[in-house]
Amino acid sequence: MHRMGISLYPEHSTEQIDYEYMKLAAKYGFNRIFTCLLSVRESTEIVIDKFKRFIEQAHNLGFIVAVDTNISVFSKMGATPYDLKIFSDMKVDIIRLDGHFGEMEDIAITQNPYGIAIEFNGSSNIALDLMIERGANTHNMIVCHNFYPQKYTGLGWNKFMEFTNKYKALGLSVAAFVSSNNDKTFGPWPVYEGLPTCEMHRELPIDLQVRHLLATNKIDDILIGNAYATEDELKAISQVNKTKITFKLELADNITEEEENIIYNYPHFGRGDASDYMTRSSMPRLDYKNKRIPYRKYDKDFFHRGDVVIVNDNLPHYRGELEIVTKDISNDGQRNFVARIPEQELILLDLLKPEYPFGFIKIK
Structure with a gap:
């Protein structure tokens, strides 16, 4: 089943604005949220408190929440690949690893006792097949491509499909990003030229971006990378036929x-x-x-x-x-x-x- 998602960046907005956007997206059947801890500069205590409330609001509206992390984020949060308790306390559903640790640590993180899904970077060449051979828990493994704020830097279509086919062959769920064409959208960084995974999608109508990803028959979840999409864009995505090419x-x-x-x-x-x-x-x-x-x-x-x-x-x-x-x-x-x-x-x-x-x- 395909899931549609939005992205929110609480450090660049307010709780009320984000909550209203969540409610609007929920109205149109969206049920995933991507958010980023890489760009957060506040103290650990403030981050934990803020994101706990954020995730609770999201859960109340039927969303699952993925947080983007790397080694530096883990260090700041007091987490390790062997101890994800802080993320469990925050009620995080998915931890996305923008980078990775090491072979044993990457395997260990998939074996976390909290059932938190670990989302690996689909726009990089990671040996997930070897990890699986060596005991990684495939039930806790999913994949999500990068997005690209800088114009002309998004993945080429052939490279996108090469990565996607590699991870789909392992039986893993793969997600990718599309981009809103709304004015003054933003992501985690001060760049404002859209946030697609594939460069060819930048500035295309958002429903066409979605239909193109679905037409591959390889992409499971599709996320709007930038905030905030318009209501017309959310509605257009909700009306896309997800069972066939249209x-x-x-x-x-x-x-x-x-x-x-x-x-x-x-x-x-x-x-x-x-x-x-x-x-x-x-x-x-x-x-x-x-x-x-x-x-x-x-x-x-x-x-x-x-x-x-x-x-x-x-x-x-x-x-x-x-x-x-x-x-x-x-x-x-x-x-x-x-x-x-x-x-x-x-x-x-x-x-x-x-x-x-x-x-x-x-x-x-």
Whole structure:
């Protein structure tokens, strides 16, 4: 089950503002919070008191809370990999290790008696497989990528997938960050250019960032890295279909009601006998065997990648089949142009595999 999360940085805000944001996110089904102890400069006593209240408020609203730590944070808090009592007293659910200790210490921390999940840095090459071979408790092990405040420094997509595939192959849950496009958002550091994991996601609409991560079929939890996202952004994420790849569309001006019906009201699956030229959804053909889809003239000689077409009366055996073009094909009069996938959404088409379900988002 996918969990959606927000990030909060109490040292840069107030309890009341953070609590109102928690309540707003809870309203839209969010249930994870990421917060950071790396940037906190207050005394240990103040940190413990402040974060106890923070976590209690979060728990009351149904959130689980992860705190970002490193060796320096452990030292300040009086904790060790063998003694996490202070984090247990604070009711921390997840300890994220921005760095790591040593092999034996990293194994020991997963064996903590409090059931605190240990979240390893997914944007680094950690030998978690060897740790597991040597007794690390996989029930207390999860993975979360970094976020990147500085523009142009986020993970490249191929490196992101390389790391993600490595840790998913071990059966571990993997989380990643998306970024709000709201004005004047912030994170733990004085940099204000968004907080995504992947550089390609910076400044994309937040729901597209989420849909792209989900389309990998590898990311379990998705967190908004910066604070505060707008209510519209939280709502948009809450409305994302988390069971299949979904595309927004630019509909043709002369599209018919029947064609819109095929687009939005049928389940779509790419055929297993896949072509290089298109993704075919054949289910509508069953209903349109004895119906008509009149040919509509289309002035262009070719259909291009991202065009959505429906087979018309000129090829009656396949009439009603919806096809997403993946490689240029000639316009031979057998298909009606019905829509186009917008340019920035084509990143999703790269991840649509044969037999995967997909759908289209109807803009109200």
